[in-house]
Amino acid sequence: MTSSLxxxxxxxxxxxxxxxxxxAIYFRHKISWQSAIPPSELVTxxxxxxxxxxxxxxxxxxxxxxxxxxxxGALSLNEDRWNxxxxxxxxxxxxxxxxxxxxxxxxxxxxxEIAVRLRKEAQLPDVFVLEGGWEAWLKRK
Amino acid sequence: MSGPSTLNVQLSTRPQFPWRIxxxxxxxxxxxxxxxxxxxxxxxxxxxxxxxxxxxxxxxxLAFYLPxxxxxxxxxxxxxxxxxxxxxxxxxxxLTFTFATVAAKVRGLDITCGCFGHASQHWSFPAHLATxxxxxAALLAxxxxxxxxxPL
Numbered sequence: 001m002t003s004s005l006x007x008x009x010x011x012x013x014x015x016x017x018x019x020x021x022x023x024a025i026y027f028r029h030k031i032s033w034q035s036a037i038p039p040s041e042l043v044t045x046x047x048x049x050x051x052x053x054x055x056x057x058x059x060x061x062x063x064x065x066x067x068x069x070x071x072x073g074a075l076s077l078n079e080d081r082w083n084x085x086x087x088x089x090x091x092x093x094x095x096x097x098x099x100x101x102x103x104x105x106x107x108x109x110x111x112x113e114i115a116v117r118l119r120k121e122a123q124l125p126d127v128f129v130l131e132g133g134w135e136a137w138l139k140r141k
Numbered sequence: 142m143s144g145p146s147t148l149n150v151q152l153s154t155r156p157q158f159p160w161r162i163x164x165x166x167x168x169x170x171x172x173x174x175x176x177x178x179x180x181x182x183x184x185x186x187x188x189x190x191x192x193x194x195x196x197x198x199x200x201x202x203l204a205f206y207l208p209x210x211x212x213x214x215x216x217x218x219x220x221x222x223x224x225x226x227x228x229x230x231x232x233x234x235x236l237t238f239t240f241a242t243v244a245a246k247v248r249g250l251d252i253t254c255g256c257f258g259h260a261s262q263h264w265s266f267p268a269h270l271a272t273x274x275x276x277x278a279a280l281l282a283x284x285x286x287x288x289x290x291x292p293l
Binding site for chain 2: 005010017024033
């Protein structure tokens with residue numbers, strides 16, 4: 001019975017492999033095998049600093065963390081209050097300015113999600129994610 | 142008029158009926174969860190990566206593979222072909238997802254589960270855990286019911 005169970009499981013595992021490989025081929029140009037964020041969309045604190053006044057900092061952390069401390073001049077824009085905060089952000093944004101989104105640390109994904117929404121929903125160009133997030137900013141400071 | 146053989150068939154199939162409903166519900170959950178993730182494997186790879194358990198390239202491989210495994214297991218449960226294999230894989234998957242969820246919580250990771258694509262984006266940890274444990278309970282019940290019943 002155990003061998004039958006293992007055999008059945010292996011057959012299912014093998015069957016699932018076929019469409020999985022097909023999908024991987026189909027999406028081969030839409031995903032990077034090296035990093036979750038393509039290198040072209042990632043920026044370090046030093047690089048963002050070098051852009052000077054041309055940067056709009058976006059804090060994707062929850063409101064309470066933003067209220068506690070944030071990058072000077074940063075605007076709060078998080079998932080919880082996206083609809084409410086986006087118009088405030090758009091009022092400040094102007095073409096040509098680079099947007100740098102950050103969240104707590106390397107392990108958070110809020111900055112990536114906000115960056116994706118800014119690109120897809122707000123259709124804004126030059127949106128970057130800060131490597132290491134707020135922790136990296138603090139270390140640099 | 143019902144003869145003894147008809148009665149036997151009725152008696153042997155009647156207890157199966159509630160379990161077939163559980164089969165279909167669990168299968169539906171797996172098929173839905175798999176299908177919604179096949180639509181956006183890039184997002185699912187990102188969701189897996191957020192757990193910080195496996196390196197990014199492994200997340201990508203899993204993002205392409207796991208949804209199809211869920212779909213095939215779901216269909217196997219519905220049609221009762223390769224049934225025990227599907228039950229064992231589904232149980233292993235749910236146990237792994239539950240372990241990953243708890244591990245992420247223990248390590249203080251602020252993440253979305255990605256279990257049902259965007260539908261589960263704002264799920265709280267308790268909601269996520271309760272869903273996993275509910276599915277696990279259903280799978281264990283199917284294991285128990287299946288011990289005494291031959292697959293159709």
